Amino acid sequence: MVSGAPRVFVSHIAGVAVFDPNGDQVGRVRDLVVTLRLKERPPRLVGLVVEVLTRRRIFIPMTRVTGVESGQVITTGVVNVRRFEQRPTETLVLGELLDRRVRLVETDEEVTVLDVAITQLPARREWEIDKVFVRRGKGGAAGLRRGEQRKALRWRGGGGRGETLTVDWSAVTGFSLEEHGQGAENLLATFEQLRPADLANMLHHLSAKRRAEVAAALDDDRLADVLEELPEDDRVEILGKLEEDRAADVLEAMDPDDAADLLSELPEEDKERLLALMRPRDAADVRRLMAYEEHTAGGLMTTEPIVLRPDATVADALARVRISDLSPALAAQVYVTRPPEETPTGKYLGTVHFQRLLRDPPFTLVGSIVDNDLQPLGPDTPLPEVTSYLATYNLVSAAVVDDSGSLLGAVTVDDVLDHLLPEDWRETELHGPVGVEQLPEDPDGR
Structure with missing residues (x-):
């Protein structure tokens, strides 16, 4: 993208394919990494988090990105396949900036971030966030139905339930503060089409705080599907942060064998309390499955065949x-x-x-x-x-x-x-080349 070219809103490149110069797909964009700067200077975009075909998440520096468009991202074709690890000075755009409540500098009015736009600077291959798409009012996107959230992400105009507007980065403040109770509606709308296993992979790589916020925003059926795909520790952590009535509803929505596996990982007192809150029929199915040894047909089976x-x-x-x-x-x-x-x-x-x-x-x-x-x-x-x-x-x-x-x-x-498969197979990522050349050392020092 050259100087003067249209800016790109990040919701338009979330999940898009990443290609090398030969047209071979490297993976898909799962997030963008920025560093926040002082004195209202726009954040610098340092790179992309890309999920390759093995579901490993790698980091591609923006110095190795030759083109960013709404439908695709083009790289130089030379990347390091080492697993991405977020640094303390880095911020994930989709995972941490969307749904954040910030304030307009001019009026001190609270607004909710629906999207941000990136643009390329004239010099070299440097990118930064220059615009923020927000909705007025404390409710932000949380008060919108899911379809309206998607519409808000795709339409950069006003109207709707609460005025939306696009402002310069310098026109808002509050991004550098840790926010408690941050919503997740726009993050979920961005990745709404992901399969449960892919959404679980995204959830696994978020911070514990954002993981709990995203889980709270998912409906029961969607969260149940995602929990079935998560590693054991993540499942127990998420279930433990839900209100008990909500946790029981999610367990009811899970396949009985998966619900039994999850409950078996909890302390006896917690397990019995949740079973008591579940519908009697669902609880009876789960109790019956838990009575069998784990590595037997009874412990493996589902009670809901046709x-x-x-x-x-x-x-x-x-x-x-x-x-x-x-x-x-x-x-x-x-x-x-x-x-x-x-x-x-x-x-x-x-x-x-x-x-x-x-x-x-x-x-x-x-x-x-x-x-x-x-x-x-x-x-x-x-x-x-x-x-x-x-x-x-x-x-x-x-x-x-x-x-x-x-x-x-x-x-x-x-x-x-x-x-x-090994017990940690959901967390274990495959190693080795992914169809692109691997650098012995990444220029970014990763």
Whole structure:
């Protein structure tokens, strides 16, 4: 970008692809790093935090960025793949500046930061923040619905619920102060399209303070999905900072097996208190799972597979499979049992795989096409046997049945993988080249 070119608002480059000069993708922008300066001087943009294909976060100095546009970032192609570590003098734009409450210098009025703009200086490849997009009023973006937040980020005009305006960096004050109770609505709106695993990765790299603020701003279902993807320490930390009623609601929204895993990491007193606040049915499912050894089919299974009576039709089965909240592994097959249809069920009759459902007419009864050739797993089946069972029969999920023949749940391949990988696999990042040349020493000293 040359002098006089339009400025770029950071919400427009959050998550965009980063390319080398040959057009090969290096990764995606997850944040921008600035250093705050004295005497109202605009912050200097020192580099980008880029998530490469291995989900490692690296630092790319702005001296190695040749172009910044709304749709892409171009680099010199030579980067250091060492994991990014924030320095005490550095500030993350998306993680720490958005949603901050600051004051207009002229009127001393409190405003909320919705976005900031960066521009390139005439000399060399130096960048700085020159504009701040704010909303008047203490509520800022917190009082807006999520769709309005997105609109506010994309539209740099006034109107709406509280006037919005773009001002010079020198026209606001308060960025250098630590803020308590900082919101997270605009940060979340910026990354709204992230998958739960990617949002969890972003959350993991925030400070404990910002992690708690972002978690508080997420709705229960979204937070439940993210907690399932976080390392153990982060999950316990976040759950512990929620109000107990909210924590119980989030646990109810989680898959029962994941909720059981999380609760098992808490002190007994906290665990029982949260279980008492949960809906009786959800608490009963979690208690049942916690009764099994962790590395057994009973400890691994989910209690919410697709269960149908034998007189249900193929059309009924396909309608259940289409439910968007189901994981691909759970949607791969339905389990046929005698009533009741909620686990633990009546007598388990067998399984109907998704491919078979596609081959038969919609009016066909699932009881007539059930596959009962395979012996189901028992709840005490150890993890190595569960793994061998899935691999031998090329399955992505398998029924777990008790001695009386009732279906207790289903073990899915993703839960098996979670327990086969090292305990810290969510925190461990892959090492080595990422398709770009690695420098032995970064010019920025990192």
